[in-house]
Amino acid sequence: MNTSLVHDRLPVPAEFDVDLLVVGGGINGAGIARDAAGRGLRVLLCEQDDLASHTSSASTKLIHGGLRYLEYYQFALVRKSLREREVLLESAPHLIHPLRFVMPHAPHLRPVWMIRLGLYLYDHLARRRHLAGSATLDLRRHVAGEALQPGFRRGFAYSDGWVDDARLVALVAKDAAERGATVLTRTRCCELQRERGGWRAQLQGAHARTLTAHAVVNASGPWVAQFLQQVAQRPAAHEIRLVRGSHIVVPRLFAHDFAYVFQGEDRRIVFALPYEGEFSLIGTTEVDVAGDPADVHIAAAEVDYLCALANRYFQRQLTAADVVSSYSGVRPLLRDDAASASAVTRDYVLELDSEVPLLSVFGGKITTFRRLAEEAVDLLCTRLNISYPAWTAHACLPGGDMAGADFDHFEYGLAQHYPWLEAALRRRYARAYGSRVSRLLEQVRSAVDLGEEVLPGLYQVEIDYLRREEWVTCAEDLLWRRSKLGLHLPPDAAERLDAWMARKPT
Template sequence: MTQGARYDLLVVGGGINGAGIARDAAGRGLSVLLCEQDDLASHTSSASTKLIHGGLRYLEYREFGLVRKALQERETLLRAAPHIMWPLRFVMPHMPDLRPAWLIRTGLFLYDHLARRELLPGSRGIDMHRHPAGEPLVDSIRRGFVYSDGWVDDARLVVLNAVDAAERGATVLTRTKLVSAVRAGGEWHARLESTDGRVIDMRAGATANAAGPWVGELLQGALGRGATTHSVRLVKGSHIVTRRLFTHDHAYIFQNPDKRIIFAIPYEHDYTLIGTTDIEYRGDPARVAITAGETQYLCDSINRYFKRKIAPADVCWTYSGVRPLLEEEGADNPSAVTRDYRLELDAPPGQAPLLSVFGGKITTFRKLAEEAVDELSRALESPAPAWTAGAPLPGGDIANASFERFATQFGQQHAWLPADLARRYARAYGTRAAYVVGQARALDDLGHAFAPGLYESELRYLRDTEWARTAHDVLWRRSKLGLHLVGPGTLDTVTREIDAWFAREDVTPHA
């Protein structure tokens, strides 16, 4: 981009809401610049429980509107990116001392019928002593329920929104911070600074503040605004990952005596993902980390249900994130704070508009983005119709949203690839897996192997198309290959090699 360039919209924040807004706006013909101070999905948006769900437990808090909106979005998203999102069946063991069966049946009936379902089967009761999901559980659990939701690779969802935005004309600048922005002459004059010290001055007709946990800090700092109508409450959610605790493909939702629920989800073939906690957080969102108490809490929660007991020593990996939840009066329990969102538009007559995003959850990001761009388009007097509801994300243009059929065909077309690698490419990149392979006809054509199944051709694609700049970007956000490399010295060695490769390569800013 050139110094002093003018855009219709400056989007600040490269999490799911910022990337979604940039994509929607670019698709409506607006010129867009998205800046993110770190890598895409560096914080909250890569630290979720990785579910596309309505939020069954929110029915207890009478959040019927939020649940219905989220349920409507489930199948829209599953169709948009069937390579990184797929249906998942959840098993809820019945614990009579926590919630009566009639209450669970009522909740599941509402969950099944609040929104139309085409891809996802409905709920039903099961006998735990007959169903395969009952085998790992303690024998005292005799009954349960099964219902449907969806799973998502959250970090890749963010990246694919950014890729689509860029391909529709948006400029995406990672590792670039908004330093200041002032209104002048009916537009925003903004200064950006990248981590390499490059300073960029630009102008924008409007600004969208999608900074997540930093939304308030950005308003009072770089944007120079005063008090706002809404604010966010920072709540930490931590997860642990262990070796696989069960062999079937269902997930579990467990009820705790403290009224929280914990998920246990099949993860990365060989692992189980367990989470999440809900704890008030007052520190720097960039420095969030799990505590020993949270780890023990999650282990104890699992041990109430599984025959095989786990301890902190069994934990292979952890991650934590800070959720910027919409602040509400009277919600003392972090678990009871709404997961809905509010959009606050500051558009004084004759001055450039500012839209700020408070709250939200990953399942409703597309709807949030659509509503945000509706408001911004009106404020900019540049109306254009919404379009994302039926549009696939990059790699998601898979016939009939049938991933298994696509993966089989991709494997057959590239029979020289090991079957597990062909499937990983299909899963991560969908129809764009062909771009990763390129003209290769044998494994040697993919270049240097940094680790089993990680070749130079993939690094080049991630660098050139998905803004990857470090080993951490590749191993923990664009993929979870780092989890499979955990071992004495292995992960450190691979990390050094990949970082050295990035340092050697000529990396030009991706626009």
């Protein structure tokens, strides 16, 4: 994939410090910063916390079309998502990979003909280049049936993609930075004033400053309306509905690599996914919330709900005591007339201020972030009277430039090049960094050169790389967002890592 662009002089007024200020370091903000920087715009992104600290690290980790959205006749959204699924699978084959889903059939919830029709549409609404089509399964003979209650005899299989969501945000932001964008974490935009056809912004936090920008993007997710009203002093044309989605992590419920999709008596869909080798991930719930979107935690009723639904399908029965970890995030969904949170659209709206260049992002989902970013920057380029073309549809993310997008072949090559690297560590590096493993291990010639093993499986060379290259400033950034090592380490791991980092300043 071509990842280089050459631009002439920008026809944007030079009196502004930057052409574009992006507020929000979730997937949409990072995607817009990347797209704009790749077109030659001078971009600065600020995020009040770490990258992907909130909604963008609390998803079900799926790159998918949204099979259940067909039930609400959202065919355009599903088609758009399916097309993006293919683009993303090619852009980061180390980070995004195919996942086969099994749907046990509960006859009293949906008839066979309805499921088959839905899967036929899912197979054919967009072209598939990397994923197998749907199929009917005999669960009495299929390996996925072994973990299920014996009453489930028939099932259906289909394909989607899996992604480490927080790591995806980091790589998108990294690509933006390598194309010229400035990325500031722990930095909040607290004041925005119109000035000479643009904006004067006051930033607070780790990188406090005042700057001027010709255009601003409000990609603050659950805070989008609040930012407009309190910081930009502008009314919001759209309302959002804040919905908490919670997930639980339990010891592995099945030994194979298939995922499951279940339906409850309330007709909600819940997934059970293989997770981090030793675990299963179950979610999500959908609960309307109010208050601070940063202060969200799973409720006991949500844990009970997820355990109860899993127990209807799996032979192994779960209780709250089996939950080893959980996470919750707030989705900023476009408010519509839907009675239930499940039925609210996952599509997005881009609101561009007609007086000054201020674009706000309402709604959206992780699968469509690239398309959303492309549309947003197209709108801004029109508003700024520049005509640089879209480019991200055929560009790899950092580490994704593998020949033929074949991860297994790539990992085999790593084994030949680094025979001294322990297999589990090599596989983790391959998944996290892709072709950037060579940059991570640039000065490493043997296991000794990895440096101090600060925590089990975490060496100094990786800590230094993430602090230098990916905006890591504390243990939580590294253990839960740049990786999921926190699941595998002792309870005091974060404290120990923070203490080590304090002794080893960058």
